[in-house]
Amino acid sequence: MACWLYEGVLLFGVVFIAGYLFSALTQTRHALDNRHAQQAFLFVVLGIYFTWFWHKGQTLAMKTWHIRVVDRFGRPLTQARALWRYVLAWLWFLPPLAAREWFALPAVEVAVLLGGWIAVWALLARFHPQRQFWHDALAGTRLIDSRATAARAATGPRGVEGSR
Known part of the structure; x- marks a missing residue:
């Protein structure tokens, strides 16, 4: 459970940066505009994050624990x-x-x-x-x-x- 919590803290940064990047690239001014596209984008970004680290054996939180x-x-x-x-x-x-x-x-x-x-x-x-x-x-x-x-x-x- 502690690893999950730590993973969530680390993912906050990943999601924040990905969300900011999506908003900047699509010129989204309101949080609900392009909501489904942003969710799909975050699904892909998280997929890349986890697939990359799991292929290497560990995420950053998994290394800690x-x-x-x-x-x-x-x-x-x-x-x-x-x-x-x-x-x-x-x-x-x-x-x-x-x-x-x-x-x-x-x-x-x-x-x-x-x-x-x-x-x-x-x-x-x-x-x-x-x-x-x-x-x-x-x-x-x-x-x-x-x-x-x-x-x-x-x-x-x-x-x-x-x-x-």
Whole structure:
């Protein structure tokens, strides 16, 4: 959870700069003008951000918390698998956003619904055999502790430090 919070803080800067860039390029003067185009633009920008960093193994927040994303065999993600993980990660947000459109819910109710849905989605990971989030299971990815990987690499195959 702490990694999510830190990721959100970092993404604030990414979204702010991307939003400013979009507004400047499209000469948007009112926040609601070009709203759907800006949302699509931000979806693409966030997709590039996550796909790029997941392909490298970690986002900036994941580095801080020593979390690494790999495929189910422990290999780094391909660009395609990282993109697929990004698309599947939107399952966290789609049901509440769809409910907002279908039932014309006000913003406060959408925020409560979104928070509740994210809590349910996170709790569902408890029912997965490896305790993975379901978007990771569907994408064929998993999160690992990068400190354990680094420790294994440092000790070598026989457990002797420095052997290779």
